[in-house]
Structure formats: C-alpha cells, structure tokens
Amino acid sequence: xxxxxxxxxxxxxxxxxxxxxxxxxxxxxxxxxxxxxxxxxxxxxxxxxxxxxxxxxxxxxxxxxxxxxxxxxxxxxxxxxxxxxxxxxxxxxxxxxxxxxxxxxxxxxxxxxxxxxxxxxxxxxxxxxxxxxxxxxxxxxxxxxxxxxxxxxxxxxxxxxxxxxxxxxxxxxxxxxxxxxxxxxxxxxxxx
Amino acid sequence: xxxxxxxxxxxxxxxxxxxxxxxxxxxxxxxxxxxxxxxxxxxxxxxxxxxxxxxxxxxxxxxxxxxxxxxxxxxxxxxxxxxxxxxxxxxxxxxxxxxxxxxxxxxxxxxxxxxxxxxxxxxxxxxxxxxxxxxxxxxxxxxxxxxxxxxxxxxxxxxxxxxxxxxxxxxxxxxxxxxxxxxxxxxxxxxxxxxxxxxxxxxxxxxxxxxxxxxxxxxxxxxxxxxxxxxxxxxxxxxxxxxxxxxxxxxxxxxxxxxxxxxxxxxxxxxxxxxxxxxxxxxxxxxxxxxxxxxx
Numbered sequence: 015x016x017x018x019x020x021x022x023x024x025x026x027x028x029x030x031x032x033x034x035x036x037x038x039x040x041x042x043x044x045x046x047x048x049x050x051x052x053x054x055x056x057x058x059x060x061x062x063x064x065x066x067x068x069x070x071x072x073x074x075x076x077x078x079x080x081x082x083x084x085x086x087x088x089x090x091x092x093x094x095x096x097x098x099x100x101x102x103x104x105x106x107x108x109x110x111x112x113x114x115x116x117x118x119x120x121x122x123x124x125x126x127x128x129x130x131x132x133x134x135x136x137x138x139x140x141x142x143x144x145x146x147x148x149x150x151x152x153x154x155x156x157x158x159x160x161x162x163x164x165x166x167x168x169x170x171x172x173x174x175x176x177x178x179x180x181x182x183x184x185x186x187x188x189x190x191x192x193x194x195x196x197x198x199x200x201x202x203x204x205x206x
Numbered sequence: 207x208x209x210x211x212x213x214x215x216x217x218x219x220x221x222x223x224x225x226x227x228x229x230x231x232x233x234x235x236x237x238x239x240x241x242x243x244x245x246x247x248x249x250x251x252x253x254x255x256x257x258x259x260x261x262x263x264x265x266x267x268x269x270x271x272x273x274x275x276x277x278x279x280x281x282x283x284x285x286x287x288x289x290x291x292x293x294x295x296x297x298x299x300x301x302x303x304x305x306x307x308x309x310x311x312x313x314x315x316x317x318x319x320x321x322x323x324x325x326x327x328x329x330x331x332x333x334x335x336x337x338x339x340x341x342x343x344x345x346x347x348x349x350x351x352x353x354x355x356x357x358x359x360x361x362x363x364x365x366x367x368x369x370x371x372x373x374x375x376x377x378x379x380x381x382x383x384x385x386x387x388x389x390x391x392x393x394x395x396x397x398x399x400x401x402x403x404x405x406x407x408x409x410x411x412x413x414x415x416x417x418x419x420x421x422x423x424x425x426x427x428x429x430x431x432x433x434x435x436x437x438x439x440x441x442x443x444x445x446x447x448x449x450x451x452x453x454x455x456x457x458x459x460x461x462x463x464x465x466x467x468x469x470x471x472x473x474x475x476x477x478x479x480x481x482x483x484x485x486x487x488x489x490x491x492x493x494x495x496x497x498x499x500x501x502x
Contacts, residue, residue, distance in 0.1 A: 022227065024246075024248055025226065026224055027226075029223060062248045069246055069460070072461070124285075125217075126330055129213065129217060130217060151220055153224055154307070
C-alpha cells in the first residue's frame, strides 16, 4: 500500500488522513524531518499558512521539505497551496517555491466570504478520475494569480484556477478533504 | 432546527477545522496580536481586558472597542475573533458588520441577557460558545454555534475546571453511544437538548462541531493535558500576557499543542520558561466569582 504523509503541524490534517483512507492509502502524520523517509508523497493541509511557516522553521522542517519535494510528490490545499507557491502576496510571505504559481492570500476576503460551490472540472480531470461535478469548499481561500508554462489547470472557479498540477506536484485552493468525494486525493495518489 | 448540511454551516465549521491542533490567544491590542502571530498562534481573540484583569478590576466587561479590533485586524493575517456578551445580539451584529472571522459569545464578559443566548443561525458569521457539559454544548449547537470550547475557569490560571469540563463532555458522549433509542429520548430530556442532536452524537461518538478547550491553561503541560483528554485545539487567555515571558510562553504552548503526545518535546518546550501567571484556588472562591456559571 502507498504511504502518503500528511504534515501535522496545525490545521485539518485529520480530515486529510480520513480522505486518504477513503481513497485507499495509509496516512502517516508527519511532525519530524526523519519521517519524510517513510513516505512516498506528502500532503500539506489547510490551516493557517503563517502559523505553519513559523512551525516549519522552528521544527527545522523547511529545508528537508524543499529537499523532499525535489524528488517526491507534494499536494497542498489552501494554506498548503500558499506554502508551495513561488510567490505569495497580501501580505508577502516566504514559501517553498515548489510550484511555478503566484498566490494572493485571503483574496476573496475574510470568513464572511467563505463559500461552498459546485464546479465543472476540466475534461482532463474527469477523464483521469470519474465524471461528475466537483464540490469545492473555500475557507478564507487564496487565489492563484499566475501559472507558469509547465502547469496544468484541472479545475477553475469563476475563471480562476483552483486545482493545478505541475509534474508530480498539485495544489488546490479549496478543501477536497472536507467533502466525501475522494477523486482529488485519488488523483494525487496516482503520482506516488 | 437548522440544517447541518447547509452551505452556511459547513463553511462556519470549515474555519474551525483549519484551527485544529493550534492555539488561539487572547490579545487586547495590536502589539500583543503581533507577538501572538509571531509565536505561532493560529488565531487571536480580541477583547477589552484579559479575564484575570476583568476578575481583579470588576465592573462591566463588554465587547472590545472597535478601534482596537480594527487595529488588530490590520496588524495580523491570521483569523481575528472577538468576544460579544451572552445574549447581546447587537454587539454580535456590529462585529459581523466589521467582518471579524469568528464571534465568541462569552461568559468572560458580563452577560447582557440572563435567559437567552444569541440566535446564532441568523448570522453569517460563525460563533464559538463555552460549555461545561454535553447538555450545554448541544443547546449552543442547536442555537447555531459552529465550535464549542469547554469553559474551564477563565483568568484563574488553574487547569482543574478545564479538566473537569472536557472529561465530563467526553464521558457523556461515550455513554450515549451505548444507549438504545428509547434511552436516547430520555437522555435528551435530561440533557435539555434536541433529540436530533443527541442521536447524532450517539452515532458519531463526538460533537458535530470541533471541540476546543479554554479557561485556566497557563503552561505547555496544561495545554498537552487537555489535548490528551480530547480537546482538538486550545484557547489561552490570561496565561500568556499575564506571565513574565509572553513571547516565549506563547511559543512553548504552540509547541505543546502540536506535540501533546511527545514528552521529550514537551520537556524541551517547558525548559526555558520563567514564572507562569499566579493561579487561583477555585475551591476558595465564592460562587459569585465564578465565570463558568454564566450561560444557561
């Protein structure tokens, strides 16, 4: 069985662990650099990106994570997407720069602007997983303002990319772990 | 009764999900908010005075001044919560108009209504409420709370009440899981909570919203203790800014909430700390001095 790690410093890592089980993988909660050797891929969950960034440094995980991403798949949701971006704005913040995307934090506004939306994913997403709309939960969500030439957009909401992959890596600005639909996690597991 | 599957409820609970495993810190100004954010707080709670000062100075404790809350919202990028008085739905409406991320209908402030809590389903903004037992937690959820925090005894620096409340709720939930349908009907009457919610807890074995802990957490060990007992995140009020070393203590409690299962890491987090806030013996306090008995 594939062993997928979930970074468990803060945030909804337990929801991701449940989603991985639904998609047929064994989750490992990652809190130390040593654990990165036991896993085939890593999810950086939703939570507060500022908080996670501080903890990555305090726990000396920042460099080991960047190193892990150089050879292994990483999937970031919401705060995780912010941490994987090349450039972060509103406010500017350091990131792992794993994906060639630029992200604006809290771009829809504060909590009052959080929402659930049903979207029609791109045909490629349906072809590689299963047909059907995608329910997307946005919580104080970021917006992907730029995607690089090697990135592929798998779903959009109001024209903005919300599910993007680049080679072995993937980011979502919404929370697939908060819905029963396991397709997004299954897609990530195929990269492991 | 409201719909658990509604978009609004899911979005409200969604933000609470993002705060799990973290520490929400009480702050009274922008400077403290910055210290909290830098120490790794997952959110800050804006209030007029920390509970220990409310206790000492007395008087009516109200919603914080708008200027202070705005200053805090401008200073940090993590979510900002603010407290409203129990039953004071107009303080809550003002906080909603201001656009804070969460409202705490809190027993720490002086209640505005001694019979009614705020009808929280009517709001687009999510609410957190305190509870000492399962009945209280379920009544708050029925009113629309999207997060529960056990009350403990705010401003006491004494963990005993927080422990009592989380243990009580966890035990009462476990008991429901083994009851039959006719027993659940009886239990709903005892708990003074809607049967629908009692049945849901019996099925899930947990609350349908995140359950955090508050009231008396002063050390990394305290935070780890309530996490071990089933809390999914912690609120720290007076424990940080009433100690002799706020920044270091804030960071140590963040580390403790994350590593509550790892005694070596907890030792490391505790090692460098100086004096914690002075605590109060709850057994020696008058009943009228308790904040936890506010709310109905």
